[in-house]
Amino acid sequence: MVTAAQLLRRIGGLPVKVGVAGGTGYVGAELVRLLAEHPHVRLHAVTSGGSIGKCVNEHYPYIPKYLNLRFVDIDDPVLLECDVVIFSTPLGTIMRYARSFLERGIRVIDLSPDFSLENQEVWKSRFALEHSSPELIPSTIFGLPEINRAAIKKALLLNSPSSYSTAIILGVLPLLAPGKMKEESLVADIVVGMTAHGRVMSHTAMFAEHSDTMQAFDVDFPLARTETESVISRIHGKRIELTCIPHSAPLITGLHATLYLKVDPEIDLFKLYKEFYRKEIFVEVLPAGCVPETRNVRGSNYCKIAPHRQKDGAAVILVALDNLIKGAAGQAIQNLNIMFGLNESDGLHAIDTDPKGHTA
Amino acid sequence: MVTAAQLLRRIGGLPVKVGVAGGTGYVGAELVRLLAEHPHVRLHAVTSGGSIGKCVNEHYPYIPKYLNLRFVDIDDPVLLECDVVIFSTPLGTIMRYARSFLERGIRVIDLSPDFSLENQEVWKSRFALEHSSPELIPSTIFGLPEINRAAIKKALLLNSPSSYSTAIILGVLPLLAPGKMKEESLVADIVVGMTAHGRVMSHTAMFAEHSDTMQAFDVDFPLARTETESVISRIHGKRIELTCIPHSAPLITGLHATLYLKVDPEIDLFKLYKEFYRKEIFVEVLPAGCVPETRNVRGSNYCKIAPHRQKDGAAVILVALDNLIKGAAGQAIQNLNIMFGLNESDGLHAIDTDPKGHTA
């Protein structure tokens, strides 16, 4: 699934040429920050709707002196020189561009909702929009590495799941085998930081109005519910009814999910989860009794999970990840690494093995 | 249930003499702030463990120039001159003092966990402590005005429920009649501000470690679960299994509860709630489609509730209140007002009727 040119560059040890479409949003900023230090990637082009021609580090002043890259238009031919383009663009963008990239052998990673739902009827009703490339949907690969590595390796068009879906699926995955859940029903209470709403101005997103306050949103039809319900139901083999309420807290970044479900009381949850995820680099099952904090995954690609059981009551799975990293930019890079035969953790600051010879 | 002296003072229009035990904690501070402006109350004594002799407004610099009141010891006889003493004291305090106040005809309002649980066995196992006045427990009145006004009126010893219990009970109350809930099961996902942990120093309560982060706490045995489960089960007539996870968000104050339950699909939740609470001053059912924000109840005694139903799914009841006010100090004053025949909203800054003659 690699073009000849891509193959030659890989053999020659040349970096993967990456384009970022939608580089000025919050996810785009994290893509640029991480890709700028990725050892096997060359950030080749970054697009922007409103900042064309500006230096990338004018927009991201915390990326110091990275002077040589300027924002280009999404139609700029420089994008066609890339091996892969990551889209963190608004709804309805990538569906218009994917085909032309794919036809040139350029692989495409979608972080938008465009290729997030297989069921086109639901997609239409959710987004009140006609999909312009419905024929690409069936071959879109679901980019959650922990359940789909083999397919991701060969993916040409990949949809990286939302932070909500990532947290819920990783949180419930070890329980999806038959006989573990006592009811096909799951409550997912989600709290996210304000970057989860995108870089879209509104009065309620202003510091003066969102500090020191909490509220639910999208109560009646949360974006993540349909996508997630369909994925976990398929893995489980039976429909699971998912109830999912997202909330905004005064956090810059971070996603905390609390999953409530009924589980066979005989199961040792901690042991099950520890074993299930023992080989995963970016999923960490916390020591028994611990709870995950979003600050401990801030800026990192880790997803921290702690399964609990309330005395005489329901199972409660706690999940924390950074909505912009494991929930978006980091996971896109993890997928990119798999797609291009790199180490899965390249450029993601994982310190899971000791590169300098420490031994236990 | 009013002593002769109390009666005479009331007839003469004299203010109720109120003592606050535990005046330097976060709840104590709000009691002092509100009672200082209460039109029919005289703040007669405020106790403190560590600040005896200091002026009250040295400790509360936002209460300007209120120079004439100094903190006294909890054993100071000045407390015995009060008509009522409100205890916002640590676990194990009021159970040692209640009897001697009651014997003198001084009414007692408990904001601590001391008289929060009828079942003494559970109490002991929860708090790892022997109760020193178990004989007072049966006659303790549960101080949630919205369900217990008649009893509160005559209460001598009253336990004002925790903010968690208040939110969950008010949130589910309209559904507790037979036939409304489809399962005797309730998930209560709670998020609180940092004042809910009391004025107790810990590394994780420091600004530098609790800003921009979210986490669950008390996952295995949350304080509020037993108390609340027992109250709602009694009202409902059948045991309701409550699962309840509290979380800390970077809020100073505020409690947000999201209640998940299965409800008869025929019920119009909005209409039911609106009708149920139409006469309550301090419970506001939001217009259909709205969600409550904790900032809108900051510093006030209001509890805002919004019932929702997720498309094809569970009922979701959203509740917001100020954990220090409707969840503690304000509710204690609301109870006090009822106990002493005052207007229920006196001193609570309710603007629910138009005192100056506005008309629609």
Next chain:
Amino acid sequence: MVTAAQLLRRIGGLPVKVGVAGGTGYVGAELVRLLAEHPHVRLHAVTSGGSIGKCVNEHYPYIPKYLNLRFVDIDDPVLLECDVVIFSTPLGTIMRYARSFLERGIRVIDLSPDFSLENQEVWKSRFALEHSSPELIPSTIFGLPEINRAAIKKALLLNSPSSYSTAIILGVLPLLAPGKMKEESLVADIVVGMTAHGRVMSHTAMFAEHSDTMQAFDVDFPLARTETESVISRIHGKRIELTCIPHSAPLITGLHATLYLKVDPEIDLFKLYKEFYRKEIFVEVLPAGCVPETRNVRGSNYCKIAPHRQKDGAAVILVALDNLIKGAAGQAIQNLNIMFGLNESDGLHAIDTDPKGHTA
């Protein structure tokens, strides 16, 4: 300076009829919150550009159930029934309306920059706008009660100074007599909360971009500098060179000023300030050694001041006030109280004397 109708109403104990122009901004919200509970005021009309016809408590959900007032257009004749109209409107609004209100005997309080500068040339160059009522400027009264009570009493058109000016003037006032300052030079370092920027959307005002960060703004030509420099120079009798840099911190509300100046080393600053402000209700000189915190003036009309002297160095005056209250809405009401012969602290929750008979 009171019309016959106004006089009759005052004699009859009738409330002052107040209009608020610009009722949906942050200052407008505080005006409504405070006026709604003011004992001698009737909030008669609130205008809004974008929310005409909506209930006031839809916009301010923390003002519960105040159902009977709807936003009107600024041209609505109901405003003409008021005794006084307070303008918290954008630049260039009140200068077009003031004359017509004044001609009808309606007094006008300006919280905008329109009547903030006597020098019309500077005004024009600062705001890049032609003033439409320059003839009203000379008779505009400067509404800082602590220096101008007599004139305020009779004011028909009053400009209530900005939060910046209020803090700097009150902070330096006791030193403005000849011989106290050793140099005619003052540095005012100001930090404000985000409400100081108004309810104007921008990326940098978003929670996700203004949390956990600090920055200066308006560095080259801060709004407050000219106005303040001219007032303190006039009082001092000589030109004082003011350097003033405002900064934004992640605060909802609050203004903290640190004033640096050289003062005669013989002066006992604490004693001077204590004596100077001993009769002022809303200026509190802190006990020696203390520093003011903005949280202690949150929501209140108090200005807290602490004069210090650095070892072998400059005098440093610390000032804290709430930019929306003593810096805007509260001060407007304080002025209104003076203008209409009410107690200066009416409706401002001052607890400076003991209304219930406490004695030391």
Next chain:
Amino acid sequence: MVTAAQLLRRIGGLPVKVGVAGGTGYVGAELVRLLAEHPHVRLHAVTSGGSIGKCVNEHYPYIPKYLNLRFVDIDDPVLLECDVVIFSTPLGTIMRYARSFLERGIRVIDLSPDFSLENQEVWKSRFALEHSSPELIPSTIFGLPEINRAAIKKALLLNSPSSYSTAIILGVLPLLAPGKMKEESLVADIVVGMTAHGRVMSHTAMFAEHSDTMQAFDVDFPLARTETESVISRIHGKRIELTCIPHSAPLITGLHATLYLKVDPEIDLFKLYKEFYRKEIFVEVLPAGCVPETRNVRGSNYCKIAPHRQKDGAAVILVALDNLIKGAAGQAIQNLNIMFGLNESDGLHAIDTDPKGHTA
């Protein structure tokens, strides 16, 4: 100044063995985070007072799965195997240990106040403590790379300046040549995040009491004043009177300094600063008209500076850095890099040149 063993390891390309004394504080945490990814360093030992035996990543859960390092006691002989030990220990610690390390050829970097002041009389009066190794003070190297690289290269005992000193010195440095300042007087208004107070519990450091508030601290005798005044006066050749007030804002991390001084009006400040710092990796002079924000240096070793001049007034220099990085841990590593002949930016995530061949 390198021992034979150190030299051999460097020749063999072996990593520098680094010990961190005081690894559980906020600076210690950043040292561990940065050193764990440093390409030429091996983190050999981390000490702790209270967590001896615990895994480092139990204390720092955001450093995932770095399982092989456990906290040791500061007297553990493993420290003696290091090439260099960085002390981020409380006052009075390193002065008792420095000698024994130096005698074994182990180089020492001090981040505490122990070796921060040459003048022992002032030191004693500031810290109310007798210095136990006064004889080491004269040979201590002042570790601000931008003014002292040559000496740092050979340093055996180095004191890395505080964040306050770093910001003030870097901010004023280009003006310290004769003839540029018009008065030997400098006001430094400093705002810091809460990590600047160390990991020390107090009520005022709690989230519930330090959110949404601002205040000054150490007003009368700020720690940084003496050290900084002495350094800038020495460079300038004349005593500069420094007035310096630190403030706490609700920031986790970050230091913002606003420097006020009188400067020859002929000087083009922007040009002067740009030229002065053109070769410095970690000092960035912002484009004219810009202001630095602390969020843009969060977690990085950059110091951002913007010189301004207020219309008809004083020069104002704005400085932002991360108090834990360029103000502590990062600067220590920058010093370490210089001391051991590494690239000055190794391990500090500087992206100032294009390692992958980008061209303009």
